Structures are given as C-alpha cells and as structure tokens.
Amino acid sequence: MKLAPYIKHSLLHRTVDTPLTLILLVTSRCNARCTHCFFADELNQTPDIMTLENYECLSRELTELCQLYLGGGEPFLRKGLVEICRVFDRNNHVSNVTIPTNGLLVDRIAAVVEEILDTCSFDLMISLSLDGTRQCHDAIRGVKGGFDKLLQTYARLVRLQAKCSSFRIQATTTIMRDNVKDLPRLIDWVKGNMPGISAHNFELVRGGPSEYCDMLPPLEELQSFGRVHRRMVLANDRYLPESRVKSWLAKRMKANLFDECLQVLDTERQVFDCVGGVGMGVVDYKGDVLLCELLPPVGNVLEDGFRAAWCSPKAERLRRAIRAKKCHCTHSCFQANSNLMHPKAYLKMLR
Numbered sequence: 490m491k492l493a494p495y496i497k498h499s500l501l502h503r504t505v506d507t508p509l510t511l512i513l514l515v516t517s518r519c520n521a522r523c524t525h526c527f528f529a530d531e532l533n534q535t536p537d538i539m540t541l542e543n544y545e546c547l548s549r550e551l552t553e554l555c556q557l558y559l560g561g562g563e564p565f566l567r568k569g570l571v572e573i574c575r576v577f578d579r580n581n582h583v584s585n586v587t588i589p590t591n592g593l594l595v596d597r598i599a600a601v602v603e604e605i606l607d608t609c610s611f612d613l614m615i616s617l618s619l620d621g622t623r624q625c626h627d628a629i630r631g632v633k634g635g636f637d638k639l640l641q642t643y644a645r646l647v648r649l650q651a652k653c654s655s656f657r658i659q660a661t662t663t664i665m666r667d668n669v670k671d672l673p674r675l676i677d678w679v680k681g682n683m684p685g686i687s688a689h690n691f692e693l694v695r696g697g698p699s700e701y702c703d704m705l706p707p708l709e710e711l712q713s714f715g716r717v718h719r720r721m722v723l724a725n726d727r728y729l730p731e732s733r734v735k736s737w738l739a740k741r742m743k744a745n746l747f748d749e750c751l752q753v754l755d756t757e758r759q760v761f762d763c764v765g766g767v768g769m770g771v772v773d774y775k776g777d778v779l780l781c782e783l784l785p786p787v788g789n790v791l792e793d794g795f796r797a798a799w800c801s802p803k804a805e806r807l808r809r810a811i812r813a814k815k816c817h818c819t820h821s822c823f824q825a826n827s828n829l830m831h832p833k834a835y836l837k838m839l840r
C-alpha cells in the first residue's frame with residue numbers, strides 16, 4: 490500500500506478537487522439475504538444502470554486514485570467487473586482495489602479474480618464477509634451452506650495468491666447482537682483454519698448517519714471485545730509482512746480505529762475529521778454521487794457529470810455540515826481514510 494499520496498493530502502490539507510478514494514457500488518443485485526444489510530430495501534429492484542461507457546466517462550473526470558472499493562449488492566454478480574477494473578487501472582492508475590464479497594459464487598469469483606490479476610496492475614484485496622462460525626454465519630446471511638461456499642472460495646483464492654504477490658485476502662466481520670458472543674471463537678477459527686488471510690477486520694453494524702442501530706450489542710460488551718480486538722490486531726504477523734515499519738504503523742492504526750468507533754458510539758460525535766466529500770466519495774449503481782455512503786446524493790454522473798455534482802451547491806452545503814461535525818457514524822472505511830489523510834492520526838499511532 491502506498492502511503493505517500495495520503496500523506497501529501499494530509500499536508501496539503503484537503504485541497505484535492507476529486508476524491509483520492511472512491512467507493513463504486515457497481516450493482517444492486519444480490520444472492521443473499523443478510524439480516525443486517527443496510528442496502529436490503531434496494532436489493533434486486535433495479536437493473537444496473539451504469540454502463541462500461543459511463544464508467545469510462547466517470548474515470549476521465551477523476552484524477553489519480555489511491556483506492557477503489559467495488560461494492561454493492563454482490564459485486565461479483567456485476568457483468569463486466571473486469572472491464573470496469575481495467576478502466577480505472579488505465580485512466581486513474583489506481584494503486585489498490587478492494588472487492589468485498591459474500592463468497593457464494595465460487596467459480597465465478599475465482600475466474601474473475603484470476604482475470605483481474607492477469608490484466609490489471611493494481612494491488613488487489615478480496616474481502617470475504619464472514620459473520621460467524623458455520624451456523625451463526627448461515628443464519629445471519631440467510632443462506633444455508635453459505636459458510637462452506639465461502640470456504641471453497643477462500644481455497645480457490647489462496648491458490649491464486651500463490652501466483653501473485655500483489656493479491657491479498659481479508660475477512661470482514663460485522664459485529665451485531667446475533668454474533669457478538671461467537672466472535673472470540675471465530676477469531677480463533679480464522680487464525681487456525683484460514684492462514685491465507687492477511688487480516689481479520691471488524692465493522693460495527695450501523696444505521697444511517699447519527700442514527701443508533703438497535704442490532705448493536707451494548708457498549709460494555711463492545712468495549713470488552715475491543716480489548717480482544719486490540720490484542721488480535723497487534724499480534725498479527727501476516728499483515729503487510731513485506732515491511733516491518735508499515736506493518737507496525739498499520740496495526741497501531743487499526744487497533745486505534747476500533748477504539749475510535751467505540752468513542753463515537755459513546756459520545757455520539759464525530760471523533761475524527763471525516764474526509765467524506767473531500768478525500769473520499771461514492772458513486773452508486775444508478776450513477777448517483779454521494780459524499781459518503783450515508784448521506785443523500787448531491788447529483789448524478791449521467792445527468793450532471795461527476796465534477797458538477799461533486800462541486801454543486803448541495804455538495805458544498807453538506808461538506809460544511811460534515812466539517813462542522815453535524816454527522817457521525819462508525820463506517821470504518823471512511824474512518825480509516827480519514828486517519829490516513831490526517832496528520833493527527835500519524836501522531837496518535839506513535840503513542
């Protein structure tokens with residue numbers, strides 16, 4: 490992972506006029522029914538409106554990209570996912586691409602990942618969404634046999650990893666009442682049975698911006714898990730093994746991020762300066778442009794073009810509200826990027 494563009498951004502303090510990190514929600518289609526999915530009402534309602542040409546136009550409006558997240562829906566259901574990757578590789582020289590997946594489409598995921606690795610030059614991360622040990626995972630995801638499918642996908646990806654050093658696999662678990670008691674067992678299980686996983690990430694289940702989610706476990710239970718989490722993160726010797734310095738920094742940042750999320754819940758305030766709408770933005774499957782995943786759209790790439798939407802009066806109003814910390818949330822992706830793009834976070838890591 491390249492840190493230089495983030496450090497440059499943090500020093501220039503938010504003068505970039507297009508985001509360094511972009512989340513593209515490439516589809517609203519999905520083959521699972523997760524109890525906690527924030528996207529549940531929109532799943533499988535609308536065809537994917539953005540075409541490859543639309544992505545080509547969007548990418549030409551952006552400058553260099555550090556990170557691209559291809560989410561959904563289930564991204565591997567999106568036709569032309571490899572071609573979409575190629576567009577941002579070619580036009581924006583994107584450094585890192587992350588694709589989260591429920592891991593159900595074993596053959597398709599393996600084939601698409603192999604093609605991406607063969608034809609694109611960025612570092613690729615596949616994040617397997619794993620919400621518990623077998624029974625717990627299948628109950629949350631609403632798919633019998635889903636856990637075993639995810640393991641088959643994992644095994645296929647590990648084989649590809651052996652051929653490509655710029656490809657990593659992670660597991661991501663969303664914490665909620667239904668799995669919080671299962672988490673210590675899950676951590677041990679992943680450690681013992683998934684040696685190809687470079688990091689096991691945890692996300693708190695969330696509602697809208699500044700909105701309490703009733704699926705969240707009580708704060709005390711989360712704080713107690715926070716201590717387990719910190720020990721797990723700092724003991725991980727598979728995280729960025731190629732650089733001891735980067736690994737040390739990244740692990741401290743990761744452990745701090747979880748503590749910051751708990752502070753957000755406790756204080757009901759934005760405890761980091763969120764880069765939503767400055768260093769980071771979102772384009773969804775309809776082409777809507779959002780400053781972050783939780784706030785309303787500020788325009789549409791098909792109707793207005795990306796830059797016009799990104800710089801619209803509505804976007805400016807929302808940006809002012811974000812700067813004034815009128816919203817808060819525990820979205821770890823925005824939080825991680827906010828830390829990477831903020832000088833204060835680098836100082837905190839040293840403490």
Ligand SMILES: C[S@@+](CC[C@H](N)C(=O)[O-])C[C@H]1O[C@@H](n2cnc3c(N)ncnc32)[C@H](O)[C@@H]1O
Nearest residue numbers: 525526527561562563589590591618663694695
């Ligand atoms: C929206 S899914 C899209 C990719 C793919 N369908 C999957 O499940 O990995 C991306 C991640 O968001 C998580 N997620 C879904 N609903 C959430 C919520 N309400 N709060 C926090 N994370 C959530 C999922 O568990 C998954 O790890």
Ligand code: SF4
Nearest residue numbers: 519521523526562591
């Ligand atoms: S697999 Fe992903 S998009 Fe589909 S319901 Fe689950 S969390 Fe939502």
Ligand code: SF4
Nearest residue numbers: 698763765781816818
């Ligand atoms: S804190 Fe950031 S990610 Fe969260 S709602 Fe506000 S702008 Fe969005």
